[in-house]
Amino acid sequence: MSRAGRILRVDLTGRKIEKEPTSSYVKDWFGGDGIGSRIICTEVPPKSKAYDPDNIITFNMGPLTGTLRGGSKCTVMARSPLMFHHVLYTSGMGGQFPAETKFAGYDNIIIKGKADGPVYLSINDDKVEIRDATHLWGLDTYETQTRIKKELNDPDTQVACIGPAGENQVAYALVYHDINATAGRQGSGGVLGSKNLKAIAVRGTKGLKVANPEKFLELWNQFFAATFPEPLPPDHWSRTSMVDCADIETEIDIFMWGGDLSNLICPPIPKEKTMREFVKEYFVGNSGCAFCPEQCYVRINVPGVGAGAAMCAMPGEWQTRFRTYDPDLWWQCAMLTNRLGLDCSSTCNIISWLMELYEKGIITAADTDGIPMEWGSREAVLTMIEKIARKEGYGKVLADGIVPAARRIGKSAERYARHVKGMEYLNYWMWPGGALGMAVGIGGSGTGIDPSGVESAGNIIQSILEQHPPVPGMTKEDVGQMMTSLRSAKSELMSGDPDAWKLFEDDGKTMRTKNRALLDLAYENQIRLADLAGVCDQSSSAGPRFLTALRNFWEEMAAFLTADLGVEYTPDMLKEVVNRVRLQERGYDYLCGLRREDETMPEDYFRPMQTRQWGTRVFLTRELQEKMKTEYYELRGCDSVTGVPRREELEKLGLKDLADKLDKLDIKVGAAPATEGAPEASAKL
Ligand code: SF4
Secondary structure, three states: OOOOOEEEEEEOOOOEEEEEEOHHHHHHHOOOHHHHHHHHHHHOOOOOOOOOOOOOEEEEEOOOOOOOOOOOOEEEEEEOOOOHHHOEEEEEEOOOHHHHHHHHOOOEEEEEOOOOOOEEEEEEOOEEEEEEOHHHOOOOHHHHHHHHHHHOOOOOOEEEEOOHHHHOOOOOEOEEEOOOEEEOOOOHHHHHHHOOEEEEEEEOOOOOOOOOHHHHHHHHHHHHHHHOOOOOOOOHHHHHHOHHHHOOOOOOOOOOOOOOOOEOOOOOOOHHHOHHHHHHHHEEEEEOOOOOOOOOEEEEEEOOOEEEEEOOOHHHHHHHOOOOOOHHHHHHHHHHHHHHOEOHHHHHHHHHHHHHHHHOOOOOOOOOOOOOOOOOOHHHHHHHHHHHHHOOOOHHHHOOOHHHHHHHHOOOHHHHOOEEOOEEOOHHHHOHHHHHHHHHHHHHHOOOOOHHHHOOOOOOHHHHHHHOOOOOOOOHHHHHHHHHHHHHHHHHHHHOOOOOOOOEOOOOOOEOOOOHHHHHHHHHHHHHHHHHHOOOHHHOOOOOOOOOOOOOHHHHHHHHHHHHHOOOOOHHHHHHHHHHHHHHHHHHHHHHOOOHHHOOOOHHHHOOEEEOOOEEEOOOOHHHHHHHHHHHHHHHOEOOOOOOEOHHHHHHOOOHHHHHHHHOOOOOOOOOOOOOOOHHHHHOO
């Protein structure tokens, strides 16, 4: 029913457009990025690289995408130009584009090959065309969307596109849609650029039908009542966008100050420089993905700089990285990276790293085209963003990611390059629960590193509740107690252990790791369920938004999907598909070159950290990380030493072919250097 029923396949080399039924994938791969994942893992040779024409990029809508519960979310999936061995990634994107694609009649868009010049794909229900985009090449993401809508004479057409960064194949370029919907982080923009594909424009008028509308509506009413028991507060924007998180102080400050992880403590923020004050001044309204009741984008218009929206990591990343509290600079950076089509987290990580290298004397202004990379310098930040996106001057050194850049710079630059599997880390990976949780999640398990997918239970709930006590007049202690019970309830719901989220044992000193791998696995599985079903991962129990929602996401999804599709689904059926997808992806990544040694955190995570609450201490050791990784591998169905999916697990899931291929690998644990990878990116300059 709420499947559109067709997969659109486009081969840009041969200019071939085909449609095939979704049904052949449904039994084993269910939908959404289960299908995208299957197509890439079976059709892209592991020896291929991200920018090879035979890399496939997929846009994946799930069965609930376009319905009231699903809203408008999809995932974008391909081999990543940024990450080691160009492993597979998945990146969530919202806006209106995903629902519109379903309305046009497609569950997945699969693109391979390379056009012989700039093109864009135009989808208008059944009419699909590859159109010339020579006149659009070089335009920024805002202008591109406007021009295509005008050209197609339809303001309701939804456009996902790349900016100059994607055209220039910057490894952390993103796909941009609307005012704030992106497939960011792992390099989707560069992959489209390597195919000469400037944009995908889609218009759909077919609509969707739900198999059992009465039941669906009943479930929706229950979901809504559980998720939004009270009307959203007037400052709803701050709760949902994480804008406030850039301003707050917690046990360990969420955001490190500058590039040095040994000091996680931010100096006090002058009130007039807080994000809250800035956003209050320039706020124009909330918006978000189609049909979503949360509407978590914060729309901001700063005269002279521009209008756009902020959410998620963006405010905190820009606000704190350059050792200056300057909201105006933050907004300029946000607007510039959005327009040029760069991932904001990677870009500001790399620029703050340059500032650290400059401070330490590893680089000088003579290296960086005469620009002194001084902490807080507006000129340095804004100029370097342009240079990276356009691959001009020193931008060429930086455009392939932090690891290739460190190797080009030499000296001790690599020592300060903080990344996981080649991808620059996010500031808020330094959360207290996160440091340990992510040692498994991001460092260990995640091939598609989406931070919301791997945050442990020590997550944003804490920050949000501190800022917004749910009952007026609550003291900080009251909020602390409530927070603890909420985290315990969530932890129990997801892992069966109410204490799995805790950072320390009862003595307050010994790091607690028991069931941490189990909790991270539960988070990872929930996020993948959301991606398969076509709902926002923020609306799963793993998401920090929809924060009042303590519910069984597996049962909820099974009920919604049954009402939606008219076929009985159970939590166990869905769990089996999630497991199949994840084991297939892990196996495929190993065929591409991934090894246990790659799955680790930056060196600084194992050094003493200075914190407000616990003083200076080591939080994470390599031994603890390896212990949790081993536990994770076992729980995931992988060999506890190598991390390779076990044959018997693969065979149970119908993946014998993959097991046979993995058997041929010669895997020696401890043999691969941790920073091996991105060879293609390193070679280019
Ligand atoms: S909560 Fe999710 S679906 Fe809703 S507006 Fe935000 S990103 Fe979009």
